[in-house]
Structure formats: structure tokens, C-alpha cells
Amino acid sequence: MSEFISRSTRHGHSKRGYDETWEWVQALAIAAILALVIRYLVFSPFSVSGPSMLSTLHDGDLVIVNKVIYHFRDPKPGEVVVFHATKNKDYIKRVIALPGQTVSAQNNMVRVNGKSIEEPYIDEGNRTADFEPVTVPKGHVFVMGDNRMNSSDSRSPELGPIPIDSIVGRADLVFWPASDFSFLW
Template identity: 80%
Template sequence: MSEFTPRSARHGRKKRGDNEAWEWIQALAIAVVLALVIRYMVFSPFSVSGPSMLSTLHNGDLVIVNKMIYLFRDPEPGEVIVFHASKNKDYIKRVIAMPGDVVSAQNNIVRVNGESIDESYIDEGNRTADFGPVEVPENHVFVMGDNRMNSSDSREIGPISLDKVVGRADIIFWPPDDFSFLW
């Protein structure tokens, strides 16, 4: 071979194998980086623990949490959110009232600003103990579990600061028989 023969021609199979291996390494590295970005910045799985969201969510259900949506807007009443309840514990509850709203319950009816709210997600016979009125401070939301008599929520721990909200629970993905959208 002449001294002007390209290196790839001189080492044909070895060079092609080196390129293919390098391409696989690059593809795997990109896949890992994308998976980490998506997992920690965009979507995250969350395991429901306890009966506080029955019958919407059951103990052991796995949901996908959309972590990006609240970068563009605030939570809205009726949405199911995940938030940091303490340093080591996240809760999943439903948004009932927004900043500036006054929320209360009397005779099993939840009211926001004096108006009863539609709670079609609550099972018949599920009771809501009387409370309030509570005014929701700025940059906070008032949350409650769907299983009102068995939920530690804003009635006990107070309104939730928006900076503690992780994201909106969007999809139940496990068990497969319960697959559904939460919005």
C-alpha cells in the first residue's frame, strides 16, 4: 500500500469495529443521560402509601408525576399533587383551594368561598368532618385526601407551600389493570 492510503483502508475491519463500538458507547451514554434527565427533572414514579386517597388511588399504586407542569403554572383545584410533607416523606393529595380562598366543611359539605364544591371523586358515604373556616395564605394550596376520615392533610398539617410541590400525578401505571389518567 502506498503511504497515501487512508488509515481506514489499511485497517479496514479493525477500524470499522472500533467505530461501531464507539458508536454503541456514545448511544448508551446519551440514553443514560436522557433517562436521568427525564427521571429527575421531567417525570418521576411515585408509590402510593396508605389509604388516604381511596378510592381514586390504592396503597401500592404507582403513578407518574409530572414535575415540569408547575414551572409554567400553579396547581388547580381538583388536581392530584405530590408534595414534600416533611424532610423524609412525600404525600399525595388533591388540591381543594387556592391562595386567598376560604375553605371549610360543615355537615359533610366542603365549601370554598362559601360555595359547595363538586366532589364526584368522593365515594358515596365517605364523610368529611367539620372544620374551618381556613384562609389559604399566598403561595400555598389547601389539600385533602379523597378518603377524608383517614387522611393526614391540610386540615392537620396546614396549607402547603407551593415551593414544596413536587408535581402533578398524571397517570396510574401500576397495576396495569388500574391504568388511567388522573386529569
């Protein structure tokens, strides 16, 4: 009888070990699938390239982009967005004006519908060159880099106001390097 119990116990341990291994494999597979879903559908990392968003963002900063927010609401002025500038290149800029609004700059002040806007994210001494009024078309936003003298943005004829449907998402958080960690809203 004791021989029967020891064999049974031995097989019970191997069965339990198999069950535990299978549970770990399932848990890891679910975690990997959730990570992929979150990475490609909800949040995505983006690497800042160039000086156009200084001093808010620096070349090489890594940011988390919220890819779902604009499925529920439209962009708002002041938000930092990532968008498809060309087929192969994404840009990161700040929303300045919305569809139907008229934006211009005079005497280093950006105006929306004729009123100067507050821009606490612009460093003192960072100048905004004058530009003639532009009315933002329906379904578009007007974006500008925070480093106004070194930014290719909606002021350039090549880019102009950007279609809202070309926006990848809102940049929410700088997560790397750790010294630049900050929320962008």
C-alpha cells in the same frame, strides 16, 4: 496485489467494527444521560403509601409525577399533587383551594368561598367531617385526601395549608399495577 487487498479489507472490517461499537457506546451514554435528566428533572415515579387517597389511588400504586408543570403555572383545584410534608416524607393529596380562598365543610359538603364544590372523585358514602372555615395564605394551597375519614391533610393543625414551593409536582398517571393504569387529570 491480492495479498494487499485482503489485508486492507480485513483491517477495514475491524475499523468499521470499532466505529460501530463506538457509535453504540455513544448512543447508550446519551440515552442514559437523557434518562437521568428526565427522571430527576422532568418526571419521577412515586409510590403511594396508605389509604388516604382511596378509591382514586391505592396503597402500593406507582404514579408518574410531572415535576415541571408548576414552573410554568400554579396548581389548580382538583389536581393530585405530591409534596414534601416533612423533611423525610412526601404526601400525595388533592388540591381543594388556592391562595386567598376560604375552605370549610358542613353537612358532608366541602365549600370554597361559601359555595359547595363538585367532587366526582369521592365515593358515595365517603363522609367529610365538618371543619371551620380556613383562609388559604398567599403562596399556599389547601389539600385533602380523597378518603376523607382516613387522611392526614390540610385540615390537621400539624400540616395545615401547604406551601406551593414544597410541591414536588402533579401526579399525572398511575402506571403500576397495570390493572390500575389511569390518567389522573
